[in-house]
Amino acid sequence: MQTVILAAGEGTRMRPLTEAVPKPMLPVADRPLCAHTADAAVEAGASELIFVVGYEADAVREYFDDEYRGVPVSFAVQREQRGTADAVRAARDRLDGPFAVLNGDNIYDPESVANLFEAAPSIAAIEVETPENYGVLSTDGAGERVTGIVEKPDDPPSTLANAGAYAFPEAAIEWLDVGESERGEYEITDVVSKAIKAEAVTPVTLTRWLDVGRPWELLAANEWKVGELERRIDGEVRGGSELRGDVVIEAGATVEPGVVIEGPAIVRSGADVGPNAYVRGATLIGENCHVGHGVEIKSSVLMSGTNVPHLSYVGDSLLGQDVNFGAGTQVGNLRHDGEHVEQTVKGERVSTGRRKYGVVAGPGAKTGINTSLAPGLVLSANARTAPGESVTRDR
Numbered sequence: 001m002q003t004v005i006l007a008a009g010e011g012t013r014m015r016p017l018t019e020a021v022p023k024p025m026l027p028v029a030d031r032p033l034c035a036h037t038a039d040a041a042v043e044a045g046a047s048e049l050i051f052v053v054g055y056e057a058d059a060v061r062e063y064f065d066d067e068y069r070g071v072p073v074s075f076a077v078q079r080e081q082r083g084t085a086d087a088v089r090a091a092r093d094r095l096d097g098p099f100a101v102l103n104g105d106n107i108y109d110p111e112s113v114a115n116l117f118e119a120a121p122s123i124a125a126i127e128v129e130t131p132e133n134y135g136v137l138s139t140d141g142a143g144e145r146v147t148g149i150v151e152k153p154d155d156p157p158s159t160l161a162n163a164g165a166y167a168f169p170e171a172a173i174e175w176l177d178v179g180e181s182e183r184g185e186y187e188i189t190d191v192v193s194k195a196i197k198a199e200a201v202t203p204v205t206l207t208r209w210l211d212v213g214r215p216w217e218l219l220a221a222n223e224w225k226v227g228e229l230e231r232r233i234d235g236e237v238r239g240g241s242e243l244r245g246d247v248v249i250e251a252g253a254t255v256e257p258g259v260v261i262e263g264p265a266i267v268r269s270g271a272d273v274g275p276n277a278y279v280r281g282a283t284l285i286g287e288n289c290h291v292g293h294g295v296e297i298k299s300s301v302l303m304s305g306t307n308v309p310h311l312s313y314v315g316d317s318l319l320g321q322d323v324n325f326g327a328g329t330q331v332g333n334l335r336h337d338g339e340h341v342e343q344t345v346k347g348e349r350v351s352t353g354r355r356k357y358g359v360v361a362g363p364g365a366k367t368g369i370n371t372s373l374a375p376g377l378v379l380s381a382n383a384r385t386a387p388g389e390s391v392t393r394d395r
């Protein structure tokens with residue numbers, strides 16, 4: 001089945017991490033986020049991958065080129081982000097039969113996507129505890145047919161949320177011309193509404209699914225995918241270090257003496273860890289990063305070119321590209337009252353739902369020596385802190 005992957009989003013809720021990289025290209029374990037979406041499609045038997053790109057499109061094009069894991073790849077451009085139906089419409093000329101649509105910022109378990117393809121026309125659903133925060137599906141009594149879809153209802157008809165994956169019949173190519181929604185977008189849920197009227201659409205319940213919209217969801221994505229890696233030591237590991245469990249050291253990476261890494265963890269090509277560093281939790285040390293002497297990194301993502309060279313603690317945090325933490329920088333990742341850590345997303349204070357959560361540092365941010373950073377703090381791209389500063393407000 002031809003599979004359209006929506007990857008034109010700007011990822012505004014993920015800022016500042018998306019300032020240099022579009023959201024679908026943010027790192028999750030050993031590949032970009034939307035490559036995991038593509039993996040699920042490939043493993044489910046996709047015949048072609050059509051990426052809809054817009055914001056920072058070149059990064060997506062360069063990564064996938066014209067083939068991914070033996071499946072032909074092409075691109076369609078959505079110039080303005082005018083909604084998910086508008087995005088699929090950008091790919092319309094390439095469609096010539098039944099087709100699937102997946103969100104390029106969602107991670108699906110491949111088996112469920114295979115079930116979705118098999119059950120076409122179908123829509124992926126996930127059981128949630130707070131359906132009022134999602135698009136919610138209603139089904140017939142037997143739960144075999146979708147009878148309606150409603151966005152964030154006050155009175156949800158079920159606990160089945162729309163998981164943003166669809167297998168449409170060929171006729172849906174004509175149904176993409178939907179009207180503008182209340183929020184001024186052209187929405188794929190309106191295409192689904194047309195499909196429900198015309199055909200029997202099957203709800204396919206996913207066993208695992210993650211929508212990656214906000215920074216802590218990128219941590220969750222890494223917990224999932226770093227957690228699936230199998231031990232592989234291709235880089236240089238110097239004597240006197242200890243790699244426990246499922247640790248991946250890519251070719252071209254170096255682990256110096258005195259380092260302890262507790263898997264699952266991945267150290268990507270060109271990175272240099274140690275001497276005497278401690279890495280644990282589901283951690284990604286990105287390409288060309290340096291983690292130096294006396295540094296502990298726990299359950300964190302360090303994007304490419306980032307340095308934490310001396311005597312620092314980084315826990316449950318996301319450091320963008322080319323961040324530099326001065327010696328002695330300490331990240332707080334737990335509130336004294338034990339409550340969930342909050343973060344400001346697009347000007348709004350939001351609970352991350354995590355008791356342990358550190359900081360987000362935008363690309364190019366630099367901290368002075370002995371900086372302390374409060375839990376949930378966001379440093380914008382190229383932010384600076386002074387030596388000895390205790391930073392408790394976003395900057």
Ligand code: TTP
Pocket residue numbers: 006007008009010011012013014023052078080081082083084086087103104105106213
């Ligand atoms: P969203 O997560 O709603 O949008 P976004 O990715 O831009 O993020 P944010 O809200 O933080 O700015 O989009 C869901 C998926 O659909 C995502 O994979 C991006 C894609 N998309 C498009 O390709 N074109 C569009 O016009 C829209 C609205 C979304």
